[in-house]
Amino acid sequence: MNGPQGTESSTAWCGSDLHAQMLDRYGPLISGRDLRRVLGFQTAAGLRQAALRGMLPIPVFTLPNRKGRFAMTSEVSAWIQAQRDAATLSSEPNRLPRVARVTATRKAQREQ
Numbered sequence: 001m002n003g004p005q006g007t008e009s010s011t012a013w014c015g016s017d018l019h020a021q022m023l024d025r026y027g028p029l030i031s032g033r034d035l036r037r038v039l040g041f042q043t044a045a046g047l048r049q050a051a052l053r054g055m056l057p058i059p060v061f062t063l064p065n066r067k068g069r070f071a072m073t074s075e076v077s078a079w080i081q082a083q084r085d086a087a088t089l090s091s092e093p094n095r096l097p098r099v100a101r102v103t104a105t106r107k108a109q110r111e112q
Helices: 008-026 032-039 044-052 073-086 098-111
Strands: 029-031 070-072
Touching: 008 029, 008 073, 029 032, 029 073, 032 044, 032 073, 070 073
Parallel strands: none
Antiparallel strands: 029 070
16 A cells, blocks of 8 residues: 655555544544644744735635634645645755764765
């Protein structure tokens, strides 16, 4: 089911797995603290300001007789997967732990 890392099939599998996990955890709608945390906002005020400015990456909405903002879990998981797919390891060289960066740098210097 899961292909080798770095292949398109593993990316697709991760996306469907992420969607299934989020659906199990949050149900079809995600709101409140969970929505804030999943979208990466530190505070509720930050989420509120982004919503007011139209800067949220996904559609959010209100429901009659309910407090807060809601989003479809499927749209949230698709956005997260799209962000992951857009990221490349080569554009994030400092993502390695410091020890690994130093070791890789020293190894490269020795090979020269």
